[in-house]
Amino acid sequence: MGNSYLANPEYSYGGMRVVCFANEKGGVAKTTSCVNIAAALARQGKSVLCIDMDAQANATLALGLEPDAPETEWETFSLLTDTRLALERVIFPTMIENLDVVPADRQLSNAEKVLISEVGRETRLRTKLRDFAKSVFTKRYDVVLVDCPPSLDLVTLNALVAATDMVVPVQPKLYSLKGMARLGETVATIHSQLNVQIKLLGILVCMFDRTASLDVIVHKLLRDKISREYGDFVFRTVIGKSVAVSEAETDGRPVVLHSPGSSAARAYEQVAQELWERLGRSQHMYG
Amino acid sequence: MVRSLISRLRGRRRRVVYGPQVLVSMERPWEPGRVRRFGPVDEVLGTLTVGDLVRSMGQADSPDKGDDAAQQKLLPARYDIQVMSGGESEFRSVDADCPAASLLAEALAEPDHPQVHQLRIRIMPLQPEDEQHRTALTRHSDQAAEDGPGCVLDEEDLEQQMGVAARPPAQAVTAEPPQAPAESSSAGLRGYMRKTDVLRAELLPKIEALDFSGLFVGNFGLQARALDKAHRVSLLDPETANRYLMAANQHRRDGEYHKALHYYKTLVTHDPDNEDFWFLLGKTAADLGRVKQAAHAFSTAKRLGHGRAKEELAALRERHPEVIEKTGDLLSLWRPTYD
Numbered sequence: 001m002g003n004s005y006l007a008n009p010e011y012s013y014g015g016m017r018v019v020c021f022a023n024e025k026g027g028v029a030k031t032t033s034c035v036n037i038a039a040a041l042a043r044q045g046k047s048v049l050c051i052d053m054d055a056q057a058n059a060t061l062a063l064g065l066e067p068d069a070p071e072t073e074w075e076t077f078s079l080l081t082d083t084r085l086a087l088e089r090v091i092f093p094t095m096i097e098n099l100d101v102v103p104a105d106r107q108l109s110n111a112e113k114v115l116i117s118e119v120g121r122e123t124r125l126r127t128k129l130r131d132f133a134k135s136v137f138t139k140r141y142d143v144v145l146v147d148c149p150p151s152l153d154l155v156t157l158n159a160l161v162a163a164t165d166m167v168v169p170v171q172p173k174l175y176s177l178k179g180m181a182r183l184g185e186t187v188a189t190i191h192s193q194l195n196v197q198i199k200l201l202g203i204l205v206c207m208f209d210r211t212a213s214l215d216v217i218v219h220k221l222l223r224d225k226i227s228r229e230y231g232d233f234v235f236r237t238v239i240g241k242s243v244a245v246s247e248a249e250t251d252g253r254p255v256v257l258h259s260p261g262s263s264a265a266r267a268y269e270q271v272a273q274e275l276w277e278r279l280g281r282s283q284h285m286y287g
Numbered sequence: 288m289v290r291s292l293i294s295r296l297r298g299r300r301r302r303v304v305y306g307p308q309v310l311v312s313m314e315r316p317w318e319p320g321r322v323r324r325f326g327p328v329d330e331v332l333g334t335l336t337v338g339d340l341v342r343s344m345g346q347a348d349s350p351d352k353g354d355d356a357a358q359q360k361l362l363p364a365r366y367d368i369q370v371m372s373g374g375e376s377e378f379r380s381v382d383a384d385c386p387a388a389s390l391l392a393e394a395l396a397e398p399d400h401p402q403v404h405q406l407r408i409r410i411m412p413l414q415p416e417d418e419q420h421r422t423a424l425t426r427h428s429d430q431a432a433e434d435g436p437g438c439v440l441d442e443e444d445l446e447q448q449m450g451v452a453a454r455p456p457a458q459a460v461t462a463e464p465p466q467a468p469a470e471s472s473s474a475g476l477r478g479y480m481r482k483t484d485v486l487r488a489e490l491l492p493k494i495e496a497l498d499f500s501g502l503f504v505g506n507f508g509l510q511a512r513a514l515d516k517a518h519r520v521s522l523l524d525p526e527t528a529n530r531y532l533m534a535a536n537q538h539r540r541d542g543e544y545h546k547a548l549h550y551y552k553t554l555v556t557h558d559p560d561n562e563d564f565w566f567l568l569g570k571t572a573a574d575l576g577r578v579k580q581a582a583h584a585f586s587t588a589k590r591l592g593h594g595r596a597k598e599e600l601a602a603l604r605e606r607h608p609e610v611i612e613k614t615g616d617l618l619s620l621w622r623p624t625y626d
Contacts, residue, residue, distance in 0.1 A: 181501075191504045214490075
């Protein structure tokens with residue numbers, strides 16, 4: 001039995017890992033988690049690229065860029081729709097050392113309409129990342145984090161097809177878990193039809209209210225179910241509700257910069273460490 | 288003979304109860320429940336309260352005491368009532384003095400109500416700190432008696448009356464979430480555990496029913512596919528192989544080449560020395576435009592002695608000279624992956 005597509009260098013990025021944060025349910029802290037984990041990894045010395053695929057451009061704002069600023073002429077929308085535009089043309093530095101970003105803007109909401117009739121519409125991002133990784137003139141990143149929109153459209157499909165790993169942020173609420181189940185159906189479909197390599201890296205419980213019995217019970221039941229049926233895929237650290245996160249968003253900075261001593265910042269630092277450990281453990285699967 | 292039959296029927300008269308019946312079941316979370324049938328509703332439940340039902344079931348003091356129910360002392364408890372009449376209602380908290388018939392009033396008002404109604408009573412013992420809860424129950428039942436029929440108590444109303452304290456400011460959690468609150472008193476823990484037991488019982492089936500397997504297709508998909516393939520191969524006895532071949536040929540005739548290719552791949556895995564399987568695999572791959580795969584299959588069939596494989600390979604070479612010429616003499620050494 002062959003693992004042809006895993007061994008095929010065409011589908012690898014030269015050791016660079018691409019992690020997408022996806023969940024169909026909105027408001028589960030995908031962007032917050034993506035941005036803060038990216039910042040935490042950068043502070044830990046890793047070279048990180050954050051790609052904002054959400055038309056709301058919250059990740060772009062959180063990293064200090066303006067979505068419609070003239071200096072960010074090209075962004076994710078152009079990256080997906082213009083086949084000639086190289087990835088390195090849309091990478092911009094941020095206020096954080098070792099962290100760069102591919103900004104998004106509101107045009108991304110029209111990407112579905114533009115891409116629907118295009119050839120290879122699901123593989124645009126993967127092609128750009130592959131070419132970027134193969135080039136000898138481009139910067140080397142240890143990990144690429146992709147912030148997906150709260151929908152299962154062509155933009156999200158591009159992220160899922162391009163990614164090597166996936167983190168699913170969830171709230172300990174039933175609707176959020178149902179959204180995760182629906183995401184699983186999409187992942188299974190693209191696995192069979194688009195020959196992708198994405199693997200689940202972990203499930204991150206966010207916006208956890210320790211005073212709510214419901215949150216505690218849902219978290220426990222989810223952890224028990226996942227560990228019993230699939231293994232250790234729920235991150236040990238949970239991200240609790242914190243006003244520091246909201247304040248940091250208002251300030252336009254990740255919480256690990258705005259309030260590095262806060263419990264939320266410490267939690268994201270721990271999650272970043274755990275994510276890096278998980279990436280290292282799964283490295284051998286790629287040969 | 289007819290007279291003897293009539294006399295037999297008269298001797299076996301059965302008591303017929305008219306009107307809807309009520310089945311009452313009572314349970315405590317840690318004890319098996321008891322069931323008793325009451326009926327008819329109008330005659331029996333017209334004057335009974337929930338406390339009367341509990342006493343008559345012998346659950347008041349000891350589950351073994353069934354006699355002198357009226358003399359039994361009713362322990363302080365909260366009674367959660369569920370009416371199952373054609374469908375299940377939610378559990379509602381009531382007091383011991385609540386008339387049992389009022390619980391069924393809504394169900395009996397339905398024009399097509401079933402003949403058997405079920406009252407499910409869950410007895411939840413109160414704790415000392417629940418004194419406030421009992422007081423609120425009593426106060427609400429008094430108020431409800433003034434307001435009109437019905438004595439059910441919504442959880443929201445109860446919390447409102449108890450004046451649920453504002454929750455402390457939310458704090459980030461950096462470690463494993465606790466399984467119980469920080470209160471040290473065992474009574475508070477029991478009260479907390481009661482609530483969590485109810486929540487867990489409600490949530491467990493909903494969460495267990497969710498299917499997350501799709502998320503793990505990439506993690507375990509290859510293993511599943513390998514196991515599936517091995518399973519298919521192990522099932523290929525000659526009769527099954529023959530069925531697979533017939534199915535594959537039919538798919539090919541219908542133009543469903545992908546399906547046919549799937550069957551031919553299984554067949555060559557099962558019987559790699561069968562030149563016919565390789566030949567058919569080659570034909571199907573060529574129809575799908577998979578030139579390299581077709582060339583390999585025809586080469587293998589030719590090596591195994593298939594009579595027509597050579598000319599098919601030659602025809603393929605004519606149609607796709609650039610592909611065949613690239614591999615040249617090394618074509619026979621090329622091993623494609625069929626995954």
